[in-house]
Amino acid sequence: MDKGKAAREQQIAVFGESGSGKTVLISSFYGSALEPHFMKDSLFNVVADDAAQSVQLHQNYLGMRDSANLPMGTRFSTTPYAFSVKRKESAPHAKQSRSPETLRLIWHDYPGEWFSREPDGADETQRRLDTFRSLLGSDVALLLVDAQKLLDNAGDEERYLKSLFTNFRIRLQNLKEDLLVEGKPLVRFPRIWMMALSKSDLLPDLDVIGFRDLVIGKAGGELVELRNALASLVESNDALSVGEDFVLLSSAKFEPGKIEVAERIGLDLLLPIAAMLPFSRHVKWAKAMHKGGEVAEELMNKVRPLATLIGGRIKFSGPLGAAVAFLGPHIADIASKMVGDKLVDLNRTATIKRDFLTATLTGFQLKLDRAVDELVLLRSLK
Numbered sequence: 001m002d003k004g005k006a007a008r009e010q011q012i013a014v015f016g017e018s019g020s021g022k023t024v025l026i027s028s029f030y031g032s033a034l035e036p037h038f039m040k041d042s043l044f045n046v047v048a049d050d051a052a053q054s055v056q057l058h059q060n061y062l063g064m065r066d067s068a069n070l071p072m073g074t075r076f077s078t079t080p081y082a083f084s085v086k087r088k089e090s091a092p093h094a095k096q097s098r099s100p101e102t103l104r105l106i107w108h109d110y111p112g113e114w115f116s117r118e119p120d121g122a123d124e125t126q127r128r129l130d131t132f133r134s135l136l137g138s139d140v141a142l143l144l145v146d147a148q149k150l151l152d153n154a155g156d157e158e159r160y161l162k163s164l165f166t167n168f169r170i171r172l173q174n175l176k177e178d179l180l181v182e183g184k185p186l187v188r189f190p191r192i193w194m195m196a197l198s199k200s201d202l203l204p205d206l207d208v209i210g211f212r213d214l215v216i217g218k219a220g221g222e223l224v225e226l227r228n229a230l231a232s233l234v235e236s237n238d239a240l241s242v243g244e245d246f247v248l249l250s251s252a253k254f255e256p257g258k259i260e261v262a263e264r265i266g267l268d269l270l271l272p273i274a275a276m277l278p279f280s281r282h283v284k285w286a287k288a289m290h291k292g293g294e295v296a297e298e299l300m301n302k303v304r305p306l307a308t309l310i311g312g313r314i315k316f317s318g319p320l321g322a323a324v325a326f327l328g329p330h331i332a333d334i335a336s337k338m339v340g341d342k343l344v345d346l347n348r349t350a351t352i353k354r355d356f357l358t359a360t361l362t363g364f365q366l367k368l369d370r371a372v373d374e375l376v377l378l379r380s381l382k
């Protein structure tokens, strides 16, 4: 296995109904990374790998920022977006490092209209299936809950939330037969399904705890059914978090005739979520699988390169073998270093040593911790 490559490629899948804010989200994510102050303060640059996508996303962003123009609804476009997170020329880097110091984020956007209607013929059925298959390499899936819809149904939010989860579950079940080969559950599957409140600027008084309580309180039953539907697709379905992690997102503040793109919530968490959230979760799950096996191996495959990267600087006692049982304690040790003061130390040391990747990844972890304190992010308590 090419450890370097696996270490650096994170995939995220974003699901949301039509109009729930997916295109605005990715445009704001990318456009804001091209703003001078971001480029000045950050250790890295974010670059869209595809030149045409880069222009299109940047144009969307500038249209919002300068002319209050909104991007068009997305139809039939299902190509994933690939971003490289590259060390800035001026940023710290290890002198002896020969590896290209790049992280990659692949962003899969599942068309919103596919949520709400039946496929239009065999072609579209196939396209839905292909699109879904392409995002199975993601570790994290975001399911968008639209704050505008919550507002529209104020006092009666269960109407919207129940139908959101139920529609999604039904579409998923419709895919099941074609998705599974001979009914065999999938080993490779997004195992963290996070609830994200899009347009959270519309509900300024709702923090992430309030959001969780609303979702569970009003549609807990539907969420359990959704979890069961997802679980029926995957091998070792104990290793699955559905609706246990929550985040608030807002791509901008929308006022009549004006879009304030500088006022964002949670967008700076997207890279850290994709890169770091699966880390400790996978370690925990793999450890619980005493017998190892295919799923434990797959979970550790995702974690091992990151642990090697960070752990390499902490020094392992003993060589890094392939056996999960052997790697377990070492990786758990790394995971335990990714909290509190130890994390701050690790980040500081990496920055002093001009070690770009470790500085960036520990910086991501610190950012997630801060978002928890600020009630923007809630991680699974399990």
Ligand SMILES: Nc1nc2c(ncn2[C@@H]2O[C@H](COP(=O)(O)OP(=O)(O)OP(=O)(O)O)[C@@H](O)[C@H]2O)c(=O)[nH]1
Binding pocket: 016, 017, 018, 019, 020, 021, 022, 023, 024, 025, 070, 071, 072, 073, 074, 075, 111, 112, 113, 198, 199, 200, 201, 202, 249, 250, 251, 252, 253, 254
């Ligand atoms: N207040 C607020 N409104 C938003 C935000 N993001 C999107 N919107 C509004 O929601 C509309 C739809 O957003 P899109 O990003 O185009 O939605 P989409 O999910 O891509 O929809 P489809 O392409 O049809 O699947 C926008 O035109 C904005 O009016 C946000 O962060 N805050």
Ligand SMILES: [Mg+2]
Binding pocket: 022, 023, 024, 072, 073, 074
């Ligand atoms: Mg769109």
